Amino acid sequence: MxxxxxxxxxxxxQAGVIAGAVSVxxxxxxxxxxxxxxxxxxxxxxxxxxxxLAPILLMAYSLLRRTxxxxxxxxxxxxxxxxxxxxxxxxxxxxxxxNVDLQAMFVNSSPILHNILTFNQPLVPGLLILIAICMxxxxxxxxxxxxxxxxxxxxxxxxxxxxxxGLMRDLIITVTSRxxxxxxxxxxxxxxxxxxxxxxxxxxxxxxxxxxxxxxxxAPVVKPAQTKERPLIYYAKWIGLGVLLLLLPPxxxxxxxxxxxxxxxxxxxxxxxxxxxxxxxxxxxxYVAFFAxxxxxxxxxTSPELNADPMTYWQALPFAMIACVVSGMILGxxxxxxxxDYLAIVTLGFGEIVxxxxxxxxxxxxxxxxxxxxxxxxxxxxxxxxxTQQELYYLFLLGVGIVAFIAWRLRDSRMGRTWMALRExxxxxIAMGINHVATKLMAFATGALFSGIAGTIFAAKLQSxxxxxxxFLVSINVLSLIIIGGMGSIPGVFVGSLVLxxxxxxxxEFAEYRYLVYGALLVVMMLTRPEGLWPDARRRLELHxxxxxxxxxxxxxxxxxxxxxxx
Amino acid sequence: xxxxxxxxxxxxxxxxxxxxxxxAVMVVYGSxxxxxxxxxxxETWIDLAITGLALGGVYALIAxxxxxVYGILRMINFAHSEVFMSGPFTAAFAADALVRLGWWNRFxxxxxxxxxAISAGVSALIAILVERIAYRPLRNAPRLVPLIxxxxxxxxxxxTFRGLYGSGLKGYPxxxxxxxxxxxxxxxxxxxxxxxxxxxxxxxxxxxxxxxxTKMGKAMRSVSEDKEVxxxxxxxxxxxxxxxxxxxxxxxxxxxxxxxLLFPVAHFYMGFFPGLKAFTAAVLGGIGxxxxxxxxxxxxxxxxxxxxxxxxxxxxxxxxxxxxxxxAFTILVFILIFRPSGILGERLTQAKA
Numbered sequence: 001m002x003x004x005x006x007x008x009x010x011x012x013x014q015a016g017v018i019a020g021a022v023s024v025x026x027x028x029x030x031x032x033x034x035x036x037x038x039x040x041x042x043x044x045x046x047x048x049x050x051x052x053l054a055p056i057l058l059m060a061y062s063l064l065r066r067t068x069x070x071x072x073x074x075x076x077x078x079x080x081x082x083x084x085x086x087x088x089x090x091x092x093x094x095x096x097x098x099n100v101d102l103q104a105m106f107v108n109s110s111p112i113l114h115n116i117l118t119f120n121q122p123l124v125p126g127l128l129i130l131i132a133i134c135m136x137x138x139x140x141x142x143x144x145x146x147x148x149x150x151x152x153x154x155x156x157x158x159x160x161x162x163x164x165x166g167l168m169r170d171l172i173i174t175v176t177s178r179x180x181x182x183x184x185x186x187x188x189x190x191x192x193x194x195x196x197x198x199x200x201x202x203x204x205x206x207x208x209x210x211x212x213x214x215x216x217x218x219a220p221v222v223k224p225a226q227t228k229e230r231p232l233i234y235y236a237k238w239i240g241l242g243v244l245l246l247l248l249p250p251x252x253x254x255x256x257x258x259x260x261x262x263x264x265x266x267x268x269x270x271x272x273x274x275x276x277x278x279x280x281x282x283x284x285x286x287y288v289a290f291f292a293x294x295x296x297x298x299x300x301x302t303s304p305e306l307n308a309d310p311m312t313y314w315q316a317l318p319f320a321m322i323a324c325v326v327s328g329m330i331l332g333x334x335x336x337x338x339x340x341d342y343l344a345i346v347t348l349g350f351g352e353i354v355x356x357x358x359x360x361x362x363x364x365x366x367x368x369x370x371x372x373x374x375x376x377x378x379x380x381x382x383x384x385x386x387x388t389q390q391e392l393y394y395l396f397l398l399g400v401g402i403v404a405f406i407a408w409r410l411r412d413s414r415m416g417r418t419w420m421a422l423r424e425x426x427x428x429x430i431a432m433g434i435n436h437v438a439t440k441l442m443a444f445a446t447g448a449l450f451s452g453i454a455g456t457i458f459a460a461k462l463q464s465x466x467x468x469x470x471x472f473l474v475s476i477n478v479l480s481l482i483i484i485g486g487m488g489s490i491p492g493v494f495v496g497s498l499v500l501x502x503x504x505x506x507x508x509e510f511a512e513y514r515y516l517v518y519g520a521l522l523v524v525m526m527l528t529r530p531e532g533l534w535p536d537a538r539r540r541l542e543l544h545x546x547x548x549x550x551x552x553x554x555x556x557x558x559x560x561x562x563x564x565x566x567x
Numbered sequence: 568x569x570x571x572x573x574x575x576x577x578x579x580x581x582x583x584x585x586x587x588x589x590x591a592v593m594v595v596y597g598s599x600x601x602x603x604x605x606x607x608x609x610e611t612w613i614d615l616a617i618t619g620l621a622l623g624g625v626y627a628l629i630a631x632x633x634x635x636v637y638g639i640l641r642m643i644n645f646a647h648s649e650v651f652m653s654g655p656f657t658a659a660f661a662a663d664a665l666v667r668l669g670w671w672n673r674f675x676x677x678x679x680x681x682x683x684a685i686s687a688g689v690s691a692l693i694a695i696l697v698e699r700i701a702y703r704p705l706r707n708a709p710r711l712v713p714l715i716x717x718x719x720x721x722x723x724x725x726x727t728f729r730g731l732y733g734s735g736l737k738g739y740p741x742x743x744x745x746x747x748x749x750x751x752x753x754x755x756x757x758x759x760x761x762x763x764x765x766x767x768x769x770x771x772x773x774x775x776x777x778x779x780x781t782k783m784g785k786a787m788r789s790v791s792e793d794k795e796v797x798x799x800x801x802x803x804x805x806x807x808x809x810x811x812x813x814x815x816x817x818x819x820x821x822x823x824x825x826x827x828l829l830f831p832v833a834h835f836y837m838g839f840f841p842g843l844k845a846f847t848a849a850v851l852g853g854i855g856x857x858x859x860x861x862x863x864x865x866x867x868x869x870x871x872x873x874x875x876x877x878x879x880x881x882x883x884x885x886x887x888x889x890x891x892x893x894x895a896f897t898i899l900v901f902i903l904i905f906r907p908s909g910i911l912g913e914r915l916t917q918a919k920a
Contacts, residue, residue: 029730105660107733283711285718333579334586334904340710341643342903344718345846349896352843356893361886437579472839476722483715516726522719523701526712 011063012078016085019059023052023086024093027117029516030108034509036116040166041200042191047167047509048116056086056134060141075142083138087131094118094127150215158208165203166194171506174253245397249390258389259505261461264396265454266501269478270485270493271400271407272450277479278488278536279416280443281423282335283344285475286351289331290324290448292358292470294455297323299373299465300366306373313379313460320456321449328448332441339426351475358467372466376459392461399457403450408490410446419443420488451478473515477501480518484525486532495534583904590901593882600881607876613754615873621760621829623868624767628822629845630852630860631774632694632815638855639791639811640706645717646697648842649724650816652835654690655823656728658682659737659833672743679742679824687820693724694816695809703805729835739831759828766825774818775857787811791855840892844871847899853909862910871895 026032035047060082064075093109094117096102102109118126119133144152165172169190176186189199249257269291276284300306301316311319331350335343358367367373379386379395386392410416418439421429430436459465477500485496500518504511525532531544601607629651636644644650665671665678701716748757778784786807789797798804826841827833844867852863874894879887902909 025727029727031730104663106731108730277711281711283714333582334900336579338903338907341714342850342907344645344714345643345843346900346903348843349899353893353896356890360889360893362884362890437577476718479715479718513726513730515722516730519719519721519723519726523716523723526708526716526719527701527704530708530712 008074008078009081011067012060012081013085015059015063016056016082017089019056019082020086020089022055022059023090026051026055027090027093027113028106028108029513031513032116033108033110033113034512036112037193038167038507038509039191039194040163041197042194044197046194050163052090052117053133053137056083057137057141059086060138061144064142064145072146075146076139079138079140079142079145080135081138082141083135084131086138087134090117090134091127091130094123094130098123150212153215154208154212157211158204161207162195162200162204166200167507169194171256174256175251178251246394249393254389257393259502261389261393261396262505263497263501264393264400265458266478266481266497267400267493268396268403268454268457269451270482270497271403271490272447272454273478274482274488274490274493275407275410275419275450276443276447278482279411279423280419280440282440282443283340284347284444284447285344285472285479286331286347286349286354287447287451287478288470288472288474289347289351289354290328290451291455291458291474292354292465292467293327293448294320294324294452295459295465295470296358296367296373296455297452298456298459299368299376302377303373303375305375306366306368310377313377313456316377317453317456320452324448324452324455325445328445329441331448332444336437336440348472348475351472355467355470358470367467370467372464373459374464376463376465378460378463379457386460389461392457395457395460399453403453404490407450411488411490415439415442476515476518480522482532484521484532486535489532489534489536492532492534492536496532499533587901587905590897594878597878597881601877602881604881606880610754611876612873615876616869617754617756617760617764619869619872620865621763621868622872623848623865624764624771625822625826625829625841625864626845626848626868627767627771627861627864628774628818628825629841630849630864631771631818631857633846633849634852634854634857634860635778635787635811635815637849639787639808640702642702642710642713643717643846644697644702644812644815645714646701646720646724647694647815647819648838648845649721649728650690650694650697650838651819651823651842651845652833652838653693653724653728654686654688654816654820655739655827656732656737656833656835656837657689658686658820658824659739659827660732661685662740666740671740675742675744683821683824686824687817690820690823691813691816694812694819697724698809698812703808725835725838732835734835737833739827739833741831745828763825763828767822770818770821771861774814777814778857783807783810787814844895847895847902850899850907851902851909853911856909856911859909859911866910867895867898870898 032048032052035051038047039045040047040050060079063082064079067078070078094114097109097114117130119129120126121129144156147155172186173190176183179186189195189203195203248260252260269287272290273284273287276282276287297320298313298316301311301319302313304310331347335346338346357363359370361369363369364371379392386395418429418434421432421434422436422439426436481496481500482493483496484500485494486492500514504514510517629647632647632650633644636642636647662671662678662682665681670678697720701720702713705713705716745758745762748755749761750756778787786797786802787810789800789802790804790807790811794804797807822841826837845864848864848867849860850863851867852859852861871891871894875887875889875891878894879890884890
């Protein structure tokens, strides 16, 4: 790749073209224009600008990181050149868009986009500004590479926190609005959208400074691990987390509690799919089927529309659970012999069959056809009906708590180890005497059960179910979140769900692009970090087996070399 | 003999066979009842069959891409349905431009060639990009990993095109030469359907000839037999794989134009169902097998179009056509259970699946 004979400009040129192309794509897809009013720093810097400048910065940074150590001048020059090329590509988009009617084909090649790209200036100075800013991005990237590690980390941390805080403005304002005097202080930092410029500078200085100071301190001495007696602080941490989870709905208010409900519903499903995909290695693309079966069983049994003698939520719950387990087994039986790709397609087909049946006129007397089912019972405790988003949150929390506990205990049980053995190598596992029929069916049934529970609460929350909400995209949501969180990792499900399900709700503009971003994330994740954001220890070992072996080999070589020299 | 046979059978086999036989009985009973009722005339059946064959031709060309890629990489290119969508969606804009130029009905053959070339070109380009970015770096990764990138790539492409071209429906202009129908031996055949069937057969033959007769095709077949040995024989494996993706993509792009003849509306979601059906067709015919893909696609097209009326009407199911997709998926599930090697496939496939 880095053959010394190739021109030093070739790689920056390539990187610049790719970065420019990505920026052009993001502009044409409409992300830049959609995010134009979502300010990070009010009036100065919007998310739209971040979107078309970030590829250039990141591409230049990764290029400079990849290439062998160079002189300071060379680093700055190639950064500058990458930025220049990227800027020229973007400028070309504007020039072409202004002269040719691209909008007939690319709906987003609009004057709005051109104004954003030229920073609301007339064409020629605007283009020059655009190219200049892209070059600044390239220089920034080389700056990060050249600065000492400690300073660079502090700056990166500062910038990412500013981005995050700017985007989460609404959430932060809502949460702190009841904190009395503190609320006023927080409000000082924020404008109507994003941070105030001064606030941003203050926050940046605070975060970067703190980070710099912390990384300068000597690392704390690692105490030897205590196996038997855990310190009080260990329990205190968990109790604190539990109390926080219980207090969340009153803190957050109705709107954010609703988002939290969605997040927790997906955690519930994610934990279930994590057993099927993460533990047992069976890629299930029709996971929504069980969600649908849970929701529909609840609907059929409790809705007075379809039922002369409707049950209550709690009466119907066991039946819904049984229906899910049974359907999990029904799906499991025929696919016992299939692996990998075929399994994925068959499960996908199964999910679609369930949806099509729910939608069909044939089964309308039982499932309501395209009209769905209304008037589904809400859960009650005594005479108290759980019907607001904040109250239903506790039901989700309870469900997640139970299910996460079960999954966590299952993982380390005999069954869990059998699943993982099957995932590693099915033939060897069977040869070792593992009953693969029971094991696989157990995985499917457990996964189906958890998803079905999520379905029942979903039905109760909306008091209605429609076949249209049971589409393939739900399966993809769940799959994406467990893969991005980390396959086989239970904390990973929480992280994945919070990031993937929370962000489209918090950033309304993002919702339109969620599947585009999920798709890209799945690819990027598999290419760069297949173990996920919060990986399971064992899974990471597997995926990096070769590298670890190589490291071990190198270590052994070094040792043997050392012993030889001492001889 | 009986004893060994009895020992080999397990509880799961019994359950699966019971379900299979029950469905077979249902299909036979339903068909017999429908025919006995005589609700449909012979002409209706023939109409349905021709519709099915036209659809089958489209599926055959898409299925080719699945089969070629499966043959060479032993993986299902999940993003192929989006490769299929990208070409015709783009070509629909080119068709609009040609209409505005006034060429569309004045030079129909030239216009058709331009649209076909654009569609095939875009689809092939997308296929190559997907291979280069999402599959090549992961060729030696665990099985699940490239499958997940394929799903990711599929969604990325779908929503990228939604962003680029908008989420609305894009009409595909009708050509004068395809208006109306022909009467062949007393049977009414729409010109679009005839074009789809004939076009699919011709294109299939050309593509089959490329795979069987040219040097490039020979390289493909040798890489699919054994990558390492092929590399030792001086074949550029990476390039051959890229060519395979390009060929499959081009076939999908051509199929897309035939599809637009039958259903003249393009949109970002148009790839999902045809892609899945074409995959079913590839499996039905025996995946990795080019003539099998054609045969499987024709059978699937027929079953999908005739099936709902034939099998389900007799059972008293209202609005049976709503279940045509369900029939296709049921067929897929049952082939994979009872004969994963498909109609023309070798037994070998089972070991690899």
